[in-house]
Amino acid sequence: MIENTGSRTLKTTRTSLRILTLVLEHEGLTLAQLDEMIESPKSSILSHLNTLRDSRYLVKSDGTYRVSFRVALLGETVRSRYPSRERVRTVLEELAERTGEEANFTIFEHGRLLMFHGTSGNAATEEDEADYRSEYYLHNTAAGKAILSEIDSARVDRILEKWGLPRESEATITDREQLFNTLEETAERGYGIVDEEFAPGLVAVGAAVHRDDGTILGGLSVGGPKYRVDRTRIDQELGDQLLDAVQSLESSLQSQRVTQ
Template sequence: MTDGSRSYRPVATTESSLRILEHLKRSPGRTLDELTDELDLARSTIHRHLRTLEDNDLLVREDGRFSLALRFLDFGISARNRVPFFEVGRRQVDRLAAQTGEKVWLVAKEGDFSVHLYKASGDSPLRTSARVGQRRYLHQLAAGKAILAHLDEAELRTILDRQGLVEMTDRTITDEDALRDELKAVRDRGYAFNISESIEGLNAVGAPIRDEDGAPIGGISISGPANRVKGDYLRNELPDKLLAAIDEIHITLRYGSTG
C-alpha cells in the first residue's frame, strides 16, 4: 500500500503472496522448509502460494529452491515505460555521465518514495548497492530532497508523518526542523546535495523534474566519491551541468523537442 491507510478490507491471500514474493526478492533460492522457518505462515499455506505463483510463471524452481521469475522483468519494464519523462530523462542521464564521468541516476517519485529508473556510470568505477527498481526514502537522497523541496505542504506533511526520517548514515538528516531548513535552501538554489547521507563517502547533487503545474515527478542526481566530488566541482560545476539537462527535459516535455 502507498497511502498508509486501511479504509477497506484487504485480501489476506493476496497479502500472503506479496509477503512471499518480497521475501524471495531479498533472499532468492529458498526452499519450502526455509520459507516456513522464516515466514509467519503455515507450511501448507506457503506451499499453496508457491504452487500458484509457479503455475503462473511468477516463480521458478530449481532443485527445490524458489526464486522470482523473469516474468517480473516484463512487468517492471512496462511500469517504467509509462513514466512520461523516462525516455528524455534517459538520454540526458547518458549525456551527463559522458560529460562528467560520474554515476548519474534518473529517479521517479511514486507515493512516498523515490524509485531508481535508470543509471549511467561514465568512466567512474564506483560501485554501490543502489540498483534499478530500488525504492528509497526521499530525504536520504539528493534528488529525493530536491523532490521534497517542491511538494506542497500538505503532501510533505503526510510523507513525514507516514515515513518519518529514517537514518541511513550518521549524516542523514533525522530532525524535521533541520530538514525544512535545508529544503528552503534547495528551493532557493534549485538543487540539493547529499553529503554522505545515503552512503558513507559518497556525495551527490540532485535536481527535480517537474510537471507543467510545477509539481515534482522525478529527478536526476550526479554522484561520486567524496574525495573527488567536493568543493567547487560539487557546488558549482556539477550543478550547472545538471540544471542544463533538467531544462532540456522540461522543454522536451512541454514542447516535444529540444531542437
C-alpha cells in the same frame, strides 16, 4: 501519492506480495528458504505459493519457485507509461561524461525513489560507488530533498509518517525541524544537496524531473566521493550542469510523448 489506508489493508495480500518480491529479488527460492524469511506457518506460506502459481505469477521447477514470464509482460505494459530508457540513458551519459561523476535517474512513487537507470562518469571507480540499491528514501538523497522541497507540507508529513527518518549514516538528518529548514534552503537553491547523509564519503546534488503537466515524475542526481565533490564545485559547476541536464531530460520526455 501516500494515502492513509489504515486497517483496510489485508495482511494476507501483503504476505503474498512479500513472497513474490522475495522470489523476484533472489531469482528463485524454495519453500524451505521462504520459511526462514517469512514469519508465518510453513503451511500458510505454501498456500500463498499455490495461490500465486494458480494466478500464474510464479512457476515451480525442481522445488524452486520463480517469477513467471507473465509478470514480465505486465511489467512491459507498465513501462510504456514511463520514459524511454534510451532517452534517459542519453542524458545520463552526457551528464556523467561532462562531470566525470555518477549520474542517476529515479522514479518518485509512494514516497520513495525507485532506481530507473544509473551510469558512472569517467573518473568514477568501483571503490567510489555506493552500494547499489533499487529503492531510496527521500530525506537523505539529493533528488529526494529536491522533491520534498516542491510538494506541500501535508504530503511531506504523510511521507515522513509512513517511512520515517531512518539513519543510514552518521550525517543523516533524523530531526523533522532540521529537515524542513534544509528543504527551505533547497527550494531557494533549486536543487538538493547531500553531504555524506546517504553514505559516508558520498556527496551529491539532485533535482526534480517533471511531466508535461508539472507533476513530479522523478529525480535526477549526480555525485561522487567527497574528495572530488565539494561545496565550491557544487556552487560553481555541478549545480548548473545538473539543472541543464534536467531541462534536457524534460524536453526529451515531452518530445517522446508527442511522438507516441
